[in-house]
Structure formats: C-alpha cells, structure tokens
Amino acid sequence: MKTVLFRQHGGPEVLEYTDFPTPKPKPGEALIKLHASALNRMDIMVREGWRGLNLEMPHINGADGAGEIVELNARNSLEVKLKVGDRVVINANLGCGQCENCLSGYDNRCETWHLLGETVRGSYAEFLAIPIRQLLKLPASCEYQQAAAAGLVYHTAWHSLVVRGRITSGETLLIVGAGGGVNTACLDIAKYLGARVIVIGSTSAKVKQALDLGADFGVDRSSEPNWSKSVYEATLRKGVDLVVDNVGTTFMESLRTLRAGGRLLTVGNSAGPKFEIDNRYIFAKHLSIIGSTMGTLQDFSKVMGLVFAGKLNPFIDSSFPLREAAKAQERLWKNEHFGKITLDIGSSL
Numbered sequence: 001m002k003t004v005l006f007r008q009h010g011g012p013e014v015l016e017y018t019d020f021p022t023p024k025p026k027p028g029e030a031l032i033k034l035h036a037s038a039l040n041r042m043d044i045m046v047r048e049g050w051r052g053l054n055l056e057m058p059h060i061n062g063a064d065g066a067g068e069i070v071e072l073n074a075r076n077s078l079e080v081k082l083k084v085g086d087r088v089v090i091n092a093n094l095g096c097g098q099c100e101n102c103l104s105g106y107d108n109r110c111e112t113w114h115l116l117g118e119t120v121r122g123s124y125a126e127f128l129a130i131p132i133r134q135l136l137k138l139p140a141s142c143e144y145q146q147a148a149a150a151g152l153v154y155h156t157a158w159h160s161l162v163v164r165g166r167i168t169s170g171e172t173l174l175i176v177g178a179g180g181g182v183n184t185a186c187l188d189i190a191k192y193l194g195a196r197v198i199v200i201g202s203t204s205a206k207v208k209q210a211l212d213l214g215a216d217f218g219v220d221r222s223s224e225p226n227w228s229k230s231v232y233e234a235t236l237r238k239g240v241d242l243v244v245d246n247v248g249t250t251f252m253e254s255l256r257t258l259r260a261g262g263r264l265l266t267v268g269n270s271a272g273p274k275f276e277i278d279n280r281y282i283f284a285k286h287l288s289i290i291g292s293t294m295g296t297l298q299d300f301s302k303v304m305g306l307v308f309a310g311k312l313n314p315f316i317d318s319s320f321p322l323r324e325a326a327k328a329q330e331r332l333w334k335n336e337h338f339g340k341i342t343l344d345i346g347s348s349l
Contacts, residue, residue, distance in 0.1 A: 003125035004325040005058040009049030012326040020058070023121075023129035030132050031071035032088065036148035037123040037322075037343040038064035039332050040181060041270055046118055047329070055119070061325070062123030063092035063116045066138065066147035067345075074132060087138040089147035089304060090123065090130060092116035093155065093294040097133060108159065108294045115294065123148075124325055126345060136301060139308050149314040149340035150185070150307045152294075156267050157185035158303040159295030160244070162193070165265045169194030171241040174231055174257055176250050178206040178218065179317075179338035182267060186244050187215055188312050189303075198234060200227050202335060209338045213315060228253040235259075248275055251289075255281040263288045315339035 001022045006014040025031045043061040046053070066089045069082060082088065094114040095107025102110050116122045116130070138147055161167045173190045177183045178201030190197050191214040198217045201207035207218035217234050219227045232239060239259030245251060248269030255264060255277065264287065281287060295303075306312045317337040320328040322345050332341055 001126035002322065003060055004322060005060045005124070006047055007058045009047065011048070012330055014047065015326040015329070016058075017323040017325070020060075020125070022127045025071055025073040025129040027073050028075050028131055028133075029073050029129050030069050030082065030088075030135060032065065032067045032090070032128045032130060032135075033070045034065050034067040034123055034126060034128055034345045036064075036066045036144040037062045037345060038148040038151065038181075039328055039341040039343070040064070040117075040152055041268075041332065042115070042118055043122075044329050044333050053119075056121075060121040060124050061117050062125070062343075063118070064148045064151040064342075065090040065092075065116075065123035065128060066144040066151070067128075069135070070127075072132070082132060082135060082137060087140075087144070088135040089138055089142075089151055090116065090128070091134040091136065091155065091297065091300045092122075092152050093296075093300070094120065094131070094134065095297075097131070105296055105298060107296055124322065124343065126322075133297065136304055141310075142308050145316060145319060145342050145344070146307070146314060147304075149181075149316050149342055150304065150312070153181035153185040153340065154189070154303045154307060154312065154314065155295045155300050156292070157182050157189055159299045160265050160267050160290075160292040161186055161189055161242075163295065163299060164290050164292045165242055165263055167193060167195055167242060170196075172196040172198065172235060174198045174200070174240040174243045174254070175210075175215075176200045176243065176245045176247055176254060178202070178210040178215075179335065180246070180270075181340045182246060183244065184210075184213065184315050184339050185312075187213055188314070191215075192306070192312055198231055198240065200231075206338055228256040231257045246270055248272055251275060251277050252281075255285075255287060258285065258287055261286045263290055265290050265292065267292050317341050319344050 095110035246268040
C-alpha cells in the first residue's frame with residue numbers, strides 16, 4: 001500500500017511517501033480502505049518526538065480516518081453488526097476493552113490507552129487495521145472528508161465541553177484560539193447547545209471567520225494583547241462561565257476572564273507543558289481547572305450522530321493528496337489554517 005511514514009524523528013523532510021506492507025486484521029479487527037484522513041497538531045509533535053516516546057519505526061502519523069471495510073476478522077456476533085463494504089468513520093481513542101475502566105464505559109481512561117497515530121501506526125495510508133469496536137457506520141449523506149474532519153476534534157470537544165465541563169444553554173464560553181480543529185468544534189457544539197461564544201484569534205481574518213461561523217464576539221490578540229481585559233469588559237465586567245484553553249501558557253489570562261465559580265477546560269498545551277499560575281485566582285474565585293483527553297465510545301456515537309444529522313458541521317480548511325502530507329503539516333504548524341486540514345486518499349494518492 002502507499003503511505004507517508006518516517007524512520008526517524010525530525011522536521012517535515014523525514015516524511016516519506018512510499019510503499020509499505022498492507023496490515024492484516026487480527027481477531028476482532030477490520031481492514032479499512034481509507035478514503036480520507038485528517039491532520040492534528042499531535043501528528044507534528046510525534047514526528048518531532050519527545051523524551052520517552054518509543055515508537056516502532058517506521059511510524060505512520062494520523063488519528064482521523066474514514067473509508068470502507070474490505071475485510072472483517074470478527075470473533076463474535078457483536079462484531080458482525082458491520083459488514084464488508086460498509087462505509088465507516090474511525091474512533092482514534094484506543095481502549096483495550098478489557099480493563100476496569102473500559103468495562104465501566106471510561107475507555108478514554110484505559111490502563112493501556114493508545115491514540116491512533118501517536119503510539120501506534122495511523123491513518124496516513126491506503127489501508128488501516130483497527131478493532132471493530134472503534135468503527136461507526138456512515139450514512140450515505142456523510143462524505144468521507146467530513147467524517148474524517150470531525151472524528152478526533154468533535155469527540156475531544158464533546159467530552160470536554162459537555163461531559164466534563166457541563167456547559168448549558170445561556171452560559172458564555174471563551175475559546176482561546178479561533179482557528180484550530182478542537183476550537184472550531186467547540187464553537188460549533190457550544191452554539192448548538194445555546195451558549196454565547198467569545199473567541200480570541202491571532203489575526204483579524206481568523207476572528208472574522210469565527211464570527212461567520214457563529215461566534216458572538218471576537219478579539220484579535222495581535223492588536224489587543226491585553227485580551228483578558230477586553231473579554232471582561234465585553235461581559236459587562238461579569239466574566240465568562242467557561243474557558244477553553246488548550247494553549248497552556250495563556251492560563252493566567254484565561255483565569256482572569258472567569259466569573260466566580262467558573263471553569264477552565266483544557267485538552268492540551270500547544271505552547272508548552274510548563275508555566276506558572278497565580279493560585280490566588282483559583283481559590284479566591286472558586287475556579288475549577290478541568291482536564292480531559294479524547295472521549296468514550298458513547299461520546300463518539302453521540303457527537304458523530306449529530307454530525308450525521310447535519311446539526312454539527314465540521315469546517316474544512318483545505319485538502320491535500322496523501323503524497324503532499326508534509327506540505328499539509330507545514331500549513332498546520334504555521335497556523336495558516338482555519339478548521340481542519342484533510343488528506344484525500346485514493347484516486348489522488
């Protein structure tokens with residue numbers, strides 16, 4: 001099969017468009033012929049590597065994917081609800097299905113948790129073998145690119161905002177960053193649930209795009225570096241109910257925007273894992289910092305059902321053929337995108 005892989009960590013130059021053996025599905029797995037994949041910042045972080053990351057080389061990036069089943073290696077009747085030829089979207093959150101957390105419905109807290117494309121080979125490829133339980137059947141109305149664009153980010157955003165953050169209609173949500181995949185998913189979900197949304201964008205163009213997608217108010221941090229004050233004033237000095245901050249180094253600004261009893265939600269730290277915060281803001285204002293990683297099988301089914309029904313609509317920035325994955329990653333890393341970048345796998349290899 002054709003794939004994009006790397007044999008050592010490094011910059012985009014380590015990515016190779018090449019041939020690699022097609023995987024064989026193990027018992028309980030299906031072989032998927034992929035038609036679309038999608039990019040996440042995690043792809044680039046894995047490509048560059050970090051201390052303690054031990055991958056089986058060569059490694060294949062990619063958490064998101066959608067395609068059709070070409071082979072099933074089912075073990076029981078529960079795994080034959082799908083059949084060869086079915087169109088499916090992939091759930092990248094890989095629980096073992098056997099530990100206490102998985103059996104309790106918390107597969108994103110699995111004792112041997114993996115993320116597709118991070119610690120196991122992923123979806124920058126023509127074919128992928130994956131556990132059948134990780135697949136959800138696509139309706140004819142949902143295109144492969146749309147499904148791949150939604151998979152990881154809507155799953156992540158739903159678990160963070162709805163399950164962990166308990167966002168409700170009428171609340172005000174601040175999103176730090178206007179154009180990332182998880183952030184645009186949070187905007188979409190929050191507006192669907194009846195929340196008011198404020199975004200912080202790196203450029204006026206990105207703020208405008210967020211407003212066009214339904215955000216109620218936006219701040220361009222390139223012209224208003226003291227954006228926490230702008231947000232506070234925009235809420236009539238009441239503060240926001242929730243903040244989505246996946247940057248990390250902006251936590252102090254985010255904490256300043258929260259009203260008493262507010263919640264800060266985070267699923268990542270794109271600017272770095274270590275930073276300082278003033279604890280007085282947390283205890284004096286009764287604030288909560290809530291962490292989250294991916295979501296459960298139940299979350300995936302719920303949020304993708306809303307995508308299938310057209311109630312949630314992932315925004316696709318651009319699409320590249322598989323052979324141009326390095327170019328696609330560079331667009332993502334330079335923050336030139338708004339929404340999701342996808343890979344078209346198939347006729348345009």
